[in-house]
Amino acid sequence: MKRIFIIISVCTALLAAxxxxxxxxxxxxxxxxxxxxxxxxxxPFYVAAEKGYFNEEGIAIDFDYKFETDGVTLVGAGELPFxxxxxxxxxxxxxxxxxxxxxxxxxxxxxxxVAALEESGIRTVEDLxxxxxxxxxxxxxxxxxxxxxxxxxGIDPEEVNLDVIGYNQVEALVGGQxxxxxxxxxxxxxxxxxxxxxxxxxxVVDFVNLxxxxxxxxxxxxxxNPELVRGMIRAILHGVEDxxxxxxxxxxxxxxxxxxxxxxxxxxxxxxxxxxxFWKSDRPGWSELAAWQNMEATLRSMGLLSGxxxxxxxxxxxxxxx
Amino acid sequence: xxxxxxSKIHASRVRKSVVLRLIPIAAAVIVCGTVWQxxxxxxxxxxxxxxxxxxxxxxxxxxxxxxxxxxxxxxTLGEVLxxxxxxxxxxxxxxxxxxxxxxxxxxxxxxxxATQAIPVVAIAxxxxxxxxxxxxxxxxxxxxxVFFPVxxxxxxxxxxxxxxxxxxxxxxxxxxxxxxxxxELPAALPVLxxxxxxxxxxxxxGAVVGEFIAPDRGLGFLISVARGQYDTAxxxxxxxxxxxxxxxxxxxxxxxxxxxxAWRD
Numbered sequence: 001m002k003r004i005f006i007i008i009s010v011c012t013a014l015l016a017a018x019x020x021x022x023x024x025x026x027x028x029x030x031x032x033x034x035x036x037x038x039x040x041x042x043x044p045f046y047v048a049a050e051k052g053y054f055n056e057e058g059i060a061i062d063f064d065y066k067f068e069t070d071g072v073t074l075v076g077a078g079e080l081p082f083x084x085x086x087x088x089x090x091x092x093x094x095x096x097x098x099x100x101x102x103x104x105x106x107x108x109x110x111x112x113x114v115a116a117l118e119e120s121g122i123r124t125v126e127d128l129x130x131x132x133x134x135x136x137x138x139x140x141x142x143x144x145x146x147x148x149x150x151x152x153x154g155i156d157p158e159e160v161n162l163d164v165i166g167y168n169q170v171e172a173l174v175g176g177q178x179x180x181x182x183x184x185x186x187x188x189x190x191x192x193x194x195x196x197x198x199x200x201x202x203x204v205v206d207f208v209n210l211x212x213x214x215x216x217x218x219x220x221x222x223x224x225n226p227e228l229v230r231g232m233i234r235a236i237l238h239g240v241e242d243x244x245x246x247x248x249x250x251x252x253x254x255x256x257x258x259x260x261x262x263x264x265x266x267x268x269x270x271x272x273x274x275x276x277x278f279w280k281s282d283r284p285g286w287s288e289l290a291a292w293q294n295m296e297a298t299l300r301s302m303g304l305l306s307g308x309x310x311x312x313x314x315x316x317x318x319x320x321x322x
Numbered sequence: 323x324x325x326x327x328x329s330k331i332h333a334s335r336v337r338k339s340v341v342l343r344l345i346p347i348a349a350a351v352i353v354c355g356t357v358w359q360x361x362x363x364x365x366x367x368x369x370x371x372x373x374x375x376x377x378x379x380x381x382x383x384x385x386x387x388x389x390x391x392x393x394x395x396x397x398t399l400g401e402v403l404x405x406x407x408x409x410x411x412x413x414x415x416x417x418x419x420x421x422x423x424x425x426x427x428x429x430x431x432x433x434x435x436a437t438q439a440i441p442v443v444a445i446a447x448x449x450x451x452x453x454x455x456x457x458x459x460x461x462x463x464x465x466x467x468v469f470f471p472v473x474x475x476x477x478x479x480x481x482x483x484x485x486x487x488x489x490x491x492x493x494x495x496x497x498x499x500x501x502x503x504x505x506e507l508p509a510a511l512p513v514l515x516x517x518x519x520x521x522x523x524x525x526x527x528g529a530v531v532g533e534f535i536a537p538d539r540g541l542g543f544l545i546s547v548a549r550g551q552y553d554t555a556x557x558x559x560x561x562x563x564x565x566x567x568x569x570x571x572x573x574x575x576x577x578x579x580x581x582x583x584a585w586r587d
Contacts, residue, residue, distance in 0.1 A: 017531050074554075077371055096370050096552035137537050139550040164455050164538035171451045304551060 024029040027060035028228065031225035033071030034063055040184070042252045042273040044106070044279065046257040048239025057231030063257075065305075068140075072216060076100050081221040082232060084238070086141045087211025087295055090314045095305055099219040102234045102315040106240065107212035108281040109205035111187035112145025117173060118198040122180050125153035125202060142182045145204045148298040170195075186274035194267045197221040205278075210298065210314070211291040222316070229319045234307040237284050237321065244276050275317040286314040373555040378562075381555035390544070395563055399458065401529040402567065405464020410521060410545040413469045414514070440468050442528070448534045460532030460540075468521040475517025479510030479524025511579035515579045522571035526564055541567075 003176065034042055045063065054061040064071075071083030076098030077256055085108070090102045114133065116122035122131060137144050150157055164171045169181035169188050183189060185203045192199045195220075204210065215236065217229055241252040250268055255261045261268060292311045300304040355375045361367070362374035369377055385391040416434075420427045442463055453459040483506055493499050533542025541560050548556035 069552070072553065073370065079366070091371075092550070093552050096554075097368055098552060137546065138543070139537070139547050164536050166455060166536040168447055168449045168451050175451065177378050177451075177454065190438055 012032050020112065025223055027055060027058055029060045030054075030228075030232065031062045031064045033066050033068075033080065035065070035068050035073060035084065037065050038063070040254050040258065040261070040268050041253070041275045042257075042296045043275070044236060044239035044243040044288040045084075045274060046239075046253050046275060047242045047250055048235045049215070050253045050256065051239070051242065051320050053235040053238045054232075057235045059231060059235060061235075072100060072285060075216050075218050078218060078220055081217055081225070081228060081268055083216045084213060085216045086213050088144045088210070088299065090216065091292075091296055091299055091305060091309055091311060094314055095307060095309055100216050101219060101222060101313070102211065102214050102287060103217045103222070103229055103282075103319050104215040104235065104236065104285040105212065105287045106126070106236065107278040108286075110141075110145050110208070110210040110212045111150075111186055111205070112142055113183055113186045113189070113201050113203040113205075114146065114149065114180050115169070115173065115183045115192065115199045116180035117188050118177055120200075123200050123202075125149055125155065125207070126149060129155060129159045129179060129293065131179040132161045132163055134163050134169055134172045136167045136169065136182070138164055142184075144295075144298060144304075145303065146182045147302050148208050149204050151298060151301055173197075182186050186278060190270045190274055193289055194270070198230060208294055208298075209288065209291045211287065211295045215264070216289070222319070226319065233285060233319055234321055240279050240284060242304055244279055247272060247276065257270055258287070258315070261297070281317075285320045294319065308311070324376070335529070337416050370552050378555045378558045381442035381553075382559045382562075385544075385556065385559060390561060394539060394541050394544045394560075395567065398526075398529050398542070398564070399567060400535065401460045401464055401540065402525045402533065402571070404457070404467055406521060406527055408572075409459060409465035409468030409525065410472050410518060412465065413472035413521075414476050415519075416474045420473075420481060421475055421477045421480035425472040434473065435472070437466075440542040442466055443503045443535065446532060450536050451554060455538065459536070460529055463532040464525050464528030465527060465533070468525045471520040472493065472517040473525065475513045475520075476510065479513030479517075480506055512579075512583055515583070519572055519575045519579075520577050523568045525570040529579065530564060 004108065018263060032045070034045070042063070045061075049063075050059050068083075068085050068089060071080070071084055072089050072093050074080040074085045076093055084106065085102075090100060093100050094198050114122075114125075114128065116127075120131075122128060133146075147157060150160065163172075163178055165178065165181070169183050171180050173181045173192070174195070180186065183201075185201060185205070189199050189201045195302065215233065222229060247269075251272060254268075255263070256271070292315055296305065296309065296311045359374050359376065361370075362372045362377075373381075381392070416430070422429065446459075446463055449462055451457045453462065487505055487509070488501070491505050496504070529540065530542040530545075531541040534546060537543035537546040541564055545557055545560035548554070548560060
């Protein structure tokens with residue numbers, strides 16, 4: 001009797017130990033490259049992970065923070081099924097033969113802006129003529145957004161004195177190194193305001209509709225695993241919906257994913273609030289053709305695209321929930 | 323007449339020796355290029371992952387023709403040379419001081435070693451705030467990277483001079499300058515030039531680190547832009563240009579070594 005009891009106990013223990021592994025193996029592991037470092041701007045993903053939305057779709061999510069271009073290359077090479085990227089990366093990558101497709105719009109508006117101290121008198125795009133403008137790098141979303149902004153006002157880039165300052169926009173502006181800085185509308189203006197500076201912000205989104213941050217996949221995943229794409233989109237959009245609905249809960253969840261995020265950091269809470277505005281849309285996940293056409297036109301005006309490119313193949317709305 | 327014949331024979335021997343040395347290098351380049359072309363061609367790897375040498379050569383021709391490669395290379399070379407001059411100069415000066423004064427070593431050495439533990443990429447953004455993002459900050463980053471190996475080698479070189487030789491110079495009534503000029507400098511030069519060889523290659527990395535963090539010009543900028551546009555062939559062109567620059571600087575130091583240390587043979 002004692003022996004039977006021991007055998008049953010051992011078997012029960014073994015089954016219990018195997019159960020989570022079996023459950024986990026039923027999920028498909030998805031490594032998701034996202035920009036650079038953990039941040040409250042990725043809140044919907046943290047919410048979706050925390051609330052089990054990815055698991056419900058059969059996905060075991062693993063956030064992989066890295067440079068955006070690396071994520072695009074990995075997806076283009078078929079090494080990974082998804083990455084979160086900014087819109088301009090898609091036509092640039094496709095122009096080089098990467099079979100990538102943008103499958104879901106996450107941000108509905110290009111987040112780049114120009115910020116200037118109030119006393120500078122810079123309030124409009126035209127005011128930037130002849131001014132020294134600090135920019136992190138002469139490439140990527142900041143530069144493309146800035147050039148798109150100049151295009152809307154018909155300003156020749158030569159009329160603006162651009163100074164590459166790295167990611168030191170707040171310091172460069174406050175230190176008087178430059179007259180204005182190219183920033184992310186949801187971040188640096190908040191940082192400046194928190195330090196007591198009054199700033200004028202000229203947002204790209206108020207002038208031109210450009211394809212912004214969203215979910216990137218590749219043609220093979222779309223063809224061979226459409227249900228995975230649909231599940232991924234459903235989980236993210238569910239996270240977006242919740243993150244918009246309850247900012248306090250969202251911030252609390254973020255603390256579990258962002259090391260060092262204080263319990264009540266007013267700046268990060270404000271960054272989250274500003275970012276939420278970019279997620280809101282009447283048609284969550286939907287990509288507008290005009291936004292992609294504007295992006296293509298901007299890239300061509302900058303000489304970053306030259307050959308033929310069918311922009312309609314760069315994105316799809318076919319995998320969004322009904 | 324005999325002298326002229328001798329010099330002709332010597333020149334011919336030198337030419338022959340140079341050709342003999344170039345043959346294995348050229349053969350290695352051809353073999354590597356062939357393997358590379360075969361791998362990229364037969365495996366069907368897309369060009370954005372591994373462009374073949376012909377694709378890279380085509381891209382090289384393009385940026386040579388429009389002048390952008392030369393322009394960016396000259397900018398990087400300027401930063402490298404200025405950074406090397408600043409780094410080597412300050413390291414040699416401080417190295418001399420440390421080798422001569424135990425007190426100076428006790429006071430300064432911990433700080434110097436500590437500075438080497440600071441990753442330059444972490445403080446580079448601060449340097450750009452303090453000095454601006456132009457030439458000066460990039461030269462400083464380059465100098466910081468070159469500084470330590472040259473300093474260490476300077477100290478080792480100067481300290482390796484035998485005490486017997488120092489005593490000999492003293493017995494001959496040599497001044498401090500004569501001691502330095504005729505004993506310490508020649509004795510330390512082999513080690514110093516060894517440090518300079520390391521510094522020459524590191525200086526290229528230093529300049530590019532600066533150009534990566536605040537890219538507006540230079541080969542680091544060219545590579546950043548190419549990566550941003552998924553133009554892997556141009557990334558290769560930029561990387562090969564940096565390698566060529568580092569090899570040229572290394573060769574220059576090796577030439578100086580042969581020139582100034584001929585007495586060792």
